[in-house]
Amino acid sequence: MAPSPDPHHEPALSSLQTEALSPLAGVMDRLDTLALCTSFNREEARAASSVAACAPAIAALVDDIVPRLRTGGRLVYVGAGNSGRVAHMDCAELPVTFSVDPTKFVAVVAGGVGAVLEAVEGAEDVLDDGANQMHQLCLTAQDTVVGISASGRTPFVVGALEVAKLRGALTAAVVNTRPSRMEDMGVTHPIAILVGPEFVTGSTRLKSGSCAKQVLNMISTCAMIRLGKTHGGLMVDVSANNEKLHARGRRIVRQVCKEKLHIQTAGRHVRHGSVADEDADIDALIERCGGSVKLACAVGLSGLDLNIAKERMEEAGGRLQTFLDNLEQESLQHTPASDNNNQEQEQEEYFLCVDGGGTKCAVSIATRKGTIARATAGPCNLNSVPLEDVIAQIQSSTAEAVASIPNWHEKSWPRFAKVWTGLAGLHHTSQANTLASRLENLFGVSLQAGTLRLTCDTSLLSSCLGVDELAEGCIALVAGTGAVATAFKRSTACEAVQVGRTGGWGHLVGDEGSAFHIGQQALRTVLASLEENQGATRSLSRLEAAVVRHLDCEPKDVLSTVLGSGRDLPKHRIGAIAKVVTELGFAPVDPDPQALSILHDAASCLARLVSPLSSERICDPGKSILVLSGALMNVKPYRELVLERCSTLGLCFRKTITIEDASAYGAEFLSRTSPMAVVGGQRSLRSMEAAVGEHMSHKCNMELRGIETRLQKQPVA
Template identity: 50%
Template sequence: MTTSPSGVDALGQLQTEAPNLLARSIDTLHTLDLCKAFNHEEERVCPAIACCLPVIASLIEDLVPRLQAGGRLIYVGAGNSGRVGFMDCSELPVTFSVEEDQFVAIVAGGSEAIIKAQEVAEDSEEDGSTQLGKLQVTSKDTVIGISASGRTPFVLGALRVAIRGGAVTASITNATPSAIGSLGVTHSIVPLLGPEFLAGSTRLKCGSAAKQILNMISTCSMIKMGKTYHGLMIDVRAKNHKLLARGRRIIRQVYRILQDNGHIFDGSIQDPYTIGDSALNNLIEQCGGKVKLACSALVSGLPLDAAMHRLELVNGDFHLFVESLQSSVSIQTPEEPSHSSEDLFLAIDGGGTKCAVSIASRTGIVAQAYAGAGNFHCVPIDVLMEHIKSAVTEAVSLIPEKPKQPVLTKMPKFAAVWAGLAGLQHANRQECLTQCMEQMFGVSAENGTLRLSSDSELISAHIGLDDSVERGISLIAGTGSVATAFKQDPNGDVLQIGRAGGWGSLLGDQGSAFDIGKQAVQALLTSLELSQGTDKDCLSELEREVLSSLGHCKDGLLSRILFPGTETKKTLADVARVVTTLGFRAEHPDPQALEILTSAARSLVQIVRPLAKKQICDPARSSLVLSGALMKIPDFQSLVIKMLSQEGIDPFKNIVAIDDPSSDAALFLARRVSESI
């Protein structure tokens, strides 16, 4: 029994054990009223989970790359919590064609406890440690402990082992503070539901919440891993009559989706709506019950082994499989532009808010265009590739004297392609991205006609084009911030020799638009807290303008900024426009805004400092290249340059601001090829 230091039973003090306010009347309610009361209590589950969605989303983002790398998802629970975990695990292999040993449920009392309650089993912390210890968890694994009370010894023991093993850890509890909450798990999910309909019966609201959360974690993870297509369970394994019928429907629905979007490329492919059920059953059976493989073979017209190989090339992602079919058509039937295919060079600058592309010939830039976000970690690979394709297709259509052509025949074969994508330096699926790029543009990383890098490396092209220096530092201040040092080698290539910042919004991004917006919102929230209990408006001009930009309403402001579905980083970065407008206005600049901007400029200088030394980039002999949305503001540029001097960094030989790194990158590609002839 758990007791407090004074010897009093502590379990009775838990939120999950408290009596419900309905307790006095519940026994006398008519049946319909009793059902209404029960339903009313269950309605509390979804709002409570909604408050936890940012934590759940963060857990999923940690989980997905680990699953893709072969790591395991392990649920640990006792009683109803353990059975909920087991139920979720048992559905995944059939629904999403995953390996059974990759999804594990550890239930106190073992498999017998799944069928019949084993109440005593949950009280052994040592047993929890032993059971998880047998799995020898590593940093590739993710362990989720489920305990409504937040104190179940079996779960505590397992989580301690998981933490020591370096696994990503999470907990689902319904009480705070709690023993599990004090362990320091990576992600603590705490939907607070209040007393149960029946005091202490945590199979009710707490059980409902745990099931919904586990469903959300596993289902959303599978979607992020490409296990679905337009809301269809395309990776289902058809092993019985019901699933075989579902498999036939999925094949037909996928065909119709692709047909409606103009993605059926071979006119000889037979419409599965005209194929009998027995023929489709045979196809699914030939694929070993794998509906996705059956879809791939049918819509591509490829033999099974060829369809399987192409699926493997894109890590089983059907979106990318379809993209690869489009790319194959583009490459096989290119429409010759006015320039020869040997003298077009493509550079792609993929950032958090937009993807910019430039196409150059050996005489200069011939076309530029833009599309959606190009950050590798912000959008799925298939969406990223679609944005890139859209921007490149638009740019090709703008090449002088290039006639407009249908979408699938616009892509020329480029002599060289350089794609600089935000987040690529931390990516774990570069091989898949490389294959997609090679297929789309007909280039090769192996022979050097395709180069993939982070977006910050694109700026090295400007240094490569500047014959007056051999070294330089790029300083990017947009949604995020990063500084990178480069040098030219004797062959004319530009190599990265140092990097500072670029840690992301959680740990860094000082001096960025995100940082500026965050400081402004922090000031607003502080003033709102100070004004509590008074009728006085304590907001400054800046704070009032920030509040206006966020929708005027003070109530629930923080929740709206952090609410799931809100792009928090972009929301805060957008606030920076308010700060720069007030801080840099011609007359009476706002002092609070100017203070934030000065702080941001000083932070950027501190990012430059580790690189601005003789061993890396001697400022007197190097260029400083400024880029990013903030650096497009002349007053902010001036402020950064002023801070460089104030912080004691020697003057740079050149300081230049560039608006579009992709244009320099395209020109650099053209120059390198010209020099090699």
């Protein structure tokens, strides 16, 4: 039996926020009852606002839990004392409320189930007991273990989390102090809800307990909603197995179906028309559906045969809204007015590519004929943009692109044969699994089936390996707001595999050679010159005048204009100055020497990004392609300057390709390399080759060759 952690290595109990004296401690004994109750309520109200401050962290945990629950994983709460009781209460309600398997939601309480009703002294202090409980559960990577401890140091919970981490389970810690041992363990999702001292010092059943209940309720409820266990705020997955739940189930069916309720009678389904026997009919419908209120809603709304409705619900992942959306799409596809359009559209295969960068999210939709729609939205860098915002930008830009598809009159999106999503910051995020699950649900594709690719944004450019079958690899150099170089090699399975990466550190640490770097250097030059000449009567230099004009401010206000509040972030304002510098430095007549010097230095920085990747060990330049992309690489003089600097370093590549629109290039790559669907006869590879040669719509300075071989090999980036 392991002892409690060494007290010399733990914060003193008295130093914990939950053990501090309440500000009311000195006067509490003299307050009358009303004042006591009012003060107590005021303190408890802090719990909700403290939990609200942690909503992003809780949402991230829920997003990671949902795909694990969907694939059979378990949600395990671990707590001692009041924390254990709160955990047990949350788990106990889930099977009844949401018809979930009770073995998938487990509360592990120090001292066993008996400790829920009566305190078991000392149970929380045994480190090994928590560890042993986890060993008995045989945890896997699909499971989630959430430790709850107001102090953040309960030995029973610490021991459980240590084993959970070793088993590869997703881990979270819900605590009310900071710093805490549980946070310092390196759990995947630390959630510290700082509510301050308790009304009665050390009584963590009060505010800390309220926080724990709110957080666990939030985790389980939001996870159930994401899993489709509710519909329109109604508990449609409730099992009607007692009188109260029978009445609730009947009410839910009536609320969901409204006047659209179908009742099947004597082998026929008819729309219900009588109120008198409605309750009996709904009860019979629920009973026929095995007590499943959700299935009863599906049958009642659609009028489908029970078995067919059940199959359709399974296809919809158990989500009633998805089931209804699919029905609506089928209905739209079979309206006479759109039959001709639908026949044409059904024969088309649609391919979607998302290029999510630090400045914008670019989306392109292609068919076998080429790119047919494009749209853009806001930034999608996972290092600086919350996951929910990234999903929203992707959804918004895709919706706009779909709306611009020629002759597309449907309310819903087309079914995408393949989707490739390339996002900046993917290498550094811990939410890749959550992101993949969200994209699968959004687009109706599957990572496992190969219809969804999720990579970093630079990986979109690896598709350029298809330009030259003899090329062994490629180096993609992207220079926009940021700057990064990524090396790819062709594997024996004809897949493009990343083998190296330089840069991409972000504007606070690196990004030399990027638009931000150029703007920053120009800003420094201007500010230094203005400071040096303050008080003097002189004309502004060309660079100074251009920057001041661009910012639309007085010279003395340059810095405050760049760093002040506004719609754009300072990073983007600084990056936008790069356009001023390129216009001055690359002016056809009398280029500005200050601007040109900045551009020369920036180009050298980009060449130095490429250099470490240009070796026989990573990518031999003589056998590789250099791919240039990003807003700066579309500025021809700057691109030529970068290539000249690469040449100076002895970097001579087999080919150089410039990609103006990575999303369009990626979408067309998917359309070229995906096997043909058999629609109205099989098209030949030769006709496909001709179609690609005729309809390539992106800007690329190389010919496409070897399409026949690539279609057979179907490389994956």
